[in-house]
Amino acid sequence: MTAFAPIERTRSRGAAADRIFNAVTVGAAWLVLIVLLGAAASMAWGGRLAFKTFGLKFITSSDWDAVGGQFGALVPIYGTLVTSAIALIIAVPVSIGIALFLTEIAPRWTRGPIGIAIELLAAIPSIIYGMWGLFVFAPVMATDIEPWLNDHVGQWPMIGPLFSGPPIGIGMLTAGIVLGIMIIPFIAAVARDVFNQVPSPLKESAIALGSTRWEVLNRVSLPYARSAIIGAIFLGLGRALGETMAVTFVLGNAHDLSASLLMPSNSIAAAIANEFTEADTDLYRSSLIALAFLLFIVTVIVLSLAKLLLMRINRAHGRTH
Amino acid sequence: MNKALVLLPLAALLAACGSNHSGNSATTSGGNEITGAGSTFVYPVLSAWANDYSGQAGVKVNYQSIGSGGGISQVEAGTVDFGATDQPLSPDELAKNNLAQFPVIVGGIVPVVNISGMAPGKLKLTGPVLADIYQGKVKTWNDPEIVKVNPGLSLPAAQITPVHRSDGSGTTFNFTHYLSQVSPAWKSGPGEGKTVSWVGGVGGKGNEGVANYVKQIPNSIGYVEYAYVIQNKMTYALVQNSAGNYVSPSADSFSAAAASADWASAKDFDLVMTNAPGANAYPITASTFVLLPKQPKDKGRSDAAIAFFKYALEKGQSQANKLDYVPLPDALVKQIESYIGQNVK
Numbered sequence: 001m002t003a004f005a006p007i008e009r010t011r012s013r014g015a016a017a018d019r020i021f022n023a024v025t026v027g028a029a030w031l032v033l034i035v036l037l038g039a040a041a042s043m044a045w046g047g048r049l050a051f052k053t054f055g056l057k058f059i060t061s062s063d064w065d066a067v068g069g070q071f072g073a074l075v076p077i078y079g080t081l082v083t084s085a086i087a088l089i090i091a092v093p094v095s096i097g098i099a100l101f102l103t104e105i106a107p108r109w110t111r112g113p114i115g116i117a118i119e120l121l122a123a124i125p126s127i128i129y130g131m132w133g134l135f136v137f138a139p140v141m142a143t144d145i146e147p148w149l150n151d152h153v154g155q156w157p158m159i160g161p162l163f164s165g166p167p168i169g170i171g172m173l174t175a176g177i178v179l180g181i182m183i184i185p186f187i188a189a190v191a192r193d194v195f196n197q198v199p200s201p202l203k204e205s206a207i208a209l210g211s212t213r214w215e216v217l218n219r220v221s222l223p224y225a226r227s228a229i230i231g232a233i234f235l236g237l238g239r240a241l242g243e244t245m246a247v248t249f250v251l252g253n254a255h256d257l258s259a260s261l262l263m264p265s266n267s268i269a270a271a272i273a274n275e276f277t278e279a280d281t282d283l284y285r286s287s288l289i290a291l292a293f294l295l296f297i298v299t300v301i302v303l304s305l306a307k308l309l310l311m312r313i314n315r316a317h318g319r320t321h
Numbered sequence: 322m323n324k325a326l327v328l329l330p331l332a333a334l335l336a337a338c339g340s341n342h343s344g345n346s347a348t349t350s351g352g353n354e355i356t357g358a359g360s361t362f363v364y365p366v367l368s369a370w371a372n373d374y375s376g377q378a379g380v381k382v383n384y385q386s387i388g389s390g391g392g393i394s395q396v397e398a399g400t401v402d403f404g405a406t407d408q409p410l411s412p413d414e415l416a417k418n419n420l421a422q423f424p425v426i427v428g429g430i431v432p433v434v435n436i437s438g439m440a441p442g443k444l445k446l447t448g449p450v451l452a453d454i455y456q457g458k459v460k461t462w463n464d465p466e467i468v469k470v471n472p473g474l475s476l477p478a479a480q481i482t483p484v485h486r487s488d489g490s491g492t493t494f495n496f497t498h499y500l501s502q503v504s505p506a507w508k509s510g511p512g513e514g515k516t517v518s519w520v521g522g523v524g525g526k527g528n529e530g531v532a533n534y535v536k537q538i539p540n541s542i543g544y545v546e547y548a549y550v551i552q553n554k555m556t557y558a559l560v561q562n563s564a565g566n567y568v569s570p571s572a573d574s575f576s577a578a579a580a581s582a583d584w585a586s587a588k589d590f591d592l593v594m595t596n597a598p599g600a601n602a603y604p605i606t607a608s609t610f611v612l613l614p615k616q617p618k619d620k621g622r623s624d625a626a627i628a629f630f631k632y633a634l635e636k637g638q639s640q641a642n643k644l645d646y647v648p649l650p651d652a653l654v655k656q657i658e659s660y661i662g663q664n665v666k
Contacts, residue, residue, distance in 0.1 A: 067512045138538075166480050169537060170523055249530075254487075264523040277391060
């Protein structure tokens, strides 16, 4: 009897701690949900005037005329999606390459310094990327890369129109590349941690069976880490969709719809940042808040599509997560 | 990812709370501190004046450069003692909110170009040509319309990239107001406003954004405040004034415009002085206006604000000149002082 008392006491104290811990984590999780829903609801409410005035035309129209009071979000939505897509096309292969190199190929002593360098890159404020993009990268695009694209790729069928236009160095392609460079450290840092989690016995078994290094990477490490890697890509994509300052610097902030990636465009976040201070009519302000709501919706749709894709891949490979 | 989204409404909320709060608490404190908000264009010279004035009169002037639109709504709501705007309010609008209005400073808006080998002040443009460039009708630098007014000047066959402001601004308002006056096609097309529906081109944020884009993009043209032309040593173009002369942007030509503008018959100084008639007047001259409540809640603070602007208009010329602004002509200052005496109680 006496022997049981202390155990029971610790157990009940443990149970109380458990309940508190449980309540704190539940509270934290709910807080995120409440903030998210609150932000969405307040943006939808703030944008109600724009949605009521323009209806579905707000999404399908490319007009953006503050003088005439006509607002349509097609150009910012298009610019946001196109620049983020370019960013992913560049960032995903490079990031995975960096992560695989760091975990599997690089000499052990270089892993620390390179890893820290990547984490430092992630800590650079986005405005610095924007300034680098404008002062260093845009002139290179204007004098070397874009004229070359015009002369060579611009003539190709199908994708030619994407790469022809005046070489001004500022536009969707430049913005997409700068965004891609910005999100590389995010994806690479997470991917590196994930590849480090691949159990050594799995890799060793593959090597014992006579696999080459490529086969180990391709058949063991990548499949094992797949869902976490896609999570890392979501993280980068989310950052690209909502990025403001870096994009404002190099995108050109023009409300024009054009097929060419060399032409300036606008993104949702950049339009809001640029125009909010002097939006002097109720409809104008409401349209900008409605844009913010649309960014929210676009992000939810893109992330849901990515989640669906992940589920299909996992089902195809007979794994569920 | 959603950080910006979540923070945006929060930040706006905080900003709104913050400004209301400081405004309310400020109106009940004494007359040795005055608050203002509005135009970013006037901020450098206003803070120079405020600095000098607090040393001399012991009155602290707290000015927040949140943009003209913000300044107007804050002074209408009564949360600040004065507002500043680059776009004058109409007498009707002033009467509705019981506000008085007067100009405090003059500046110029200058077209700048990036054409390889072009020296500053060599390229000449007429108002309609400038409008056609910004409407995408004149597409290359060697277009006959440009060549016609620049005989003997070598102009490249390159495509023009017009650069405009991406944010709403008084600079854009004055620039498009000028284009609307000289080009019927512009008036019926994009029109005038703090931001308009641009045709093509790229948009830079702030004067510095436009200045940087023009420096980075070959064969581009932009429009910036005079101070940015001087500080960045940019290649400016001359614009033909309404008397037919091509005048260089300078303090002299801006004051010539201010002097020749018809202030006397402009009720509540509701006058945008672009395209002023003087022979030496610079065509795209702009001014910033101060808004004061006609029947202030706190007489002491309103008097302090009037005393501050009296000091700025009478003794602030040297600071203005140092910062590449142009002080108002003496006759106009006298007119403003009698206007304040009559209108602000």
